[in-house]
Amino acid sequence: MTTSHLLQKYNVPVPRYTSYPTVPIWKDEIDTAEFSKVFVQQFELENKANGISLYIHLPFCESLCTYCGCNKKITTNHNVEDDYIDSIVKEWHLYLGLMNETPVIRELHLGGGTPTFFSPDNLYRLLTSIFKTSIIHEGHEFSFEGHPINTTEAHLQALYDLGFRRLSLGVQDNDPKVQLVINRIQPIENVRNVTEIARKIGYTSVNYDLIYGLPLQTHESITRTIQQTILLQPDRIAFYSYAHVPWTSKGQRLFDENDLPSADNKLLLYQTGKEIFLEHGYCDVGMDHFALPEDALFIASQNGELHRNFMGYTTQHTNMLIGLGVSSISSTGRSFSQNVKTVHDYYDRIKNDLLPVQKGYFLNDEDIRFGQYILDISCSGKTTIQPADWDMVYAMCLEELEKLEQDGLVSISGYEVQVTPRGRNFIRNICSAFDLYLQKSKISSSKKMFSNAI
Structure with a gap:
């Protein structure tokens, strides 16, 4: 693509x-x-x-x-x-x-x-x-x-x-x-x-x-x-x-x-x-x-x-x-x-x-951990998922992350998610994969809350 x-x-x-x-x-x-x-x-x-x-x-x-x-x-x-x-x-x-x-x-x-x-x-x-x-x-x-x-x-x-x-x-x-x-x-x-x-x-x-x-x-x-x-x-x-x-x-x-x-x-x-x-x-x-x-x-x-x-x-x-x-x-x-x-x-x-x-x-502890994943992606272009969060990531985030990987925007290796050079145009989208509230409710698709990524 x-x-x-x-x-x-x-x-x-x-x-x-x-x-x-x-x-x-x-x-x-x-x-x-x-x-x-x-x-x-x-x-x-x-x-x-x-x-x-x-x-x-x-x-x-x-x-x-x-x-x-x-x-x-x-x-x-x-x-x-x-x-x-x-x-x-x-x-x-x-x-x-x-x-x-x-x-x-x-x-x-x-x-x-x-x-x-x-x-x-x-x-x-x-x-x-x-x-x-x-x-x-x-x-x-x-x-x-x-x-x-x-x-x-x-x-x-x-x-x-x-x-x-x-x-x-x-x-x-x-x-x-x-x-x-x-x-x-x-x-x-x-x-x-x-x-x-x-x-x-x-x-x-x-x-x-x-x-x-x-x-x-x-x-x-x-x-x-x-x-x-x-x-x-x-x-x-x-x-x-x-x-x-x-x-x-x-x-x-x-x-x-x-x-x-x-x-x-x-x-x-x-x-x-x-x-x-x-x-x-x-x-x-x-x-x-x-x-x-x-x-x-x-x-x-x-x-x-x-x-x-x-x-x-x-x-x-x-x-x-x-x-x-x-x-x-x-x-x-x-x-x-x-x-x-x-x-x-x-x-x-x-x-x-x-x-x-x-x-x-x-904030609860889960908010802080997933907020750190988002901060890592936005600042350094990579993050490492804590083993304790893997079940939640698998249930709530993995589908979005795999789509991003299929499009060449991230690479996933074990617990590490890395933004690719192509993915640098899509940092907001990659961050959103770790947004549990967004994934649970899909606020952005049902209500006018946010501006478009680009």
Whole structure:
């Protein structure tokens, strides 16, 4: 079967596996007292051993990008910055109250929304409020998402001074027609300018987010976007499939779905992008990601040190992630939790000295073991099934794994499952073979829960 036929066969709805079990399995309400108990237990295990990760969600944007599925709040009123920062700091102190020692921060990411909506001074105030109550790990990695339109030299310098060395720019597409329909106008000169300033200041890794499958994208336009991108030599490129989920992202209803590429054309966009990246020296790193050979992300993948969490692929391996801010997700290793999704509800919880967690899930031992198989596949391209799990794998996963093997996407030898070179295009599908909840219920085929794999 040709690669094109395989892409068509496996272009089905599957999770992105930033967690296992995936979010649709979580409970709508989590017991906050039980979550706090699990948090305390896991913090004591993880803090000294590995340190912790922080994700801070900054939801405000000045305009709506119609493709976006993130939690955001559209406003041009920058007076909202102070109240939100005060609430983030207070939420952090609620977590500090559960800790029996000073937290060691190993990884931190500012996401959104648009983090650079906030002024450099306010970002500095937010971060120093957290850092003064923490220990910064000597091998830390700090990163933030920037919008090419409003990321200034002052933003870059302030965050660099606080230890940030990695910048991710939301480029998405350079074609003016595509930018217009998705309401994200940003000339490539802005992207170039921010990149050059960041490198001059001393940032060691610049990532560009690109999306294929956007409305009005063509083979010619995405080729042009990628060639322009290559000229700027970002250290990393995240090449995401546009996830058309208008049942959860109402902004996606603002353009004509007839403008979306057909399934066949979207596959062509993906193949074109990947071929150009590889031809120009970028290396395939797991799902959706490409990096230059000298970048730390690719080196980690080669050394078996790549990790994946809600922030995506990372070189830092921590088992505890604390999410701060509206809709942020936390992971203790034994539980997942997501904060309330509206700014109003978030402020209300914080004002009443309550952790703003709402949705969540407590993991059992089986969840942890099968989650590790999925993590192994997504990060290192292979996994070894524990003998104690073989009966479950035989009953629930083997049929899917054998189909994958017949199509040349994996090789199975004893207890080991290895992703083949051809299978690297289908990591999400291979991970899904170990998803017991998906195999039991076939959620993806019965309800609109996930975007297509490609």
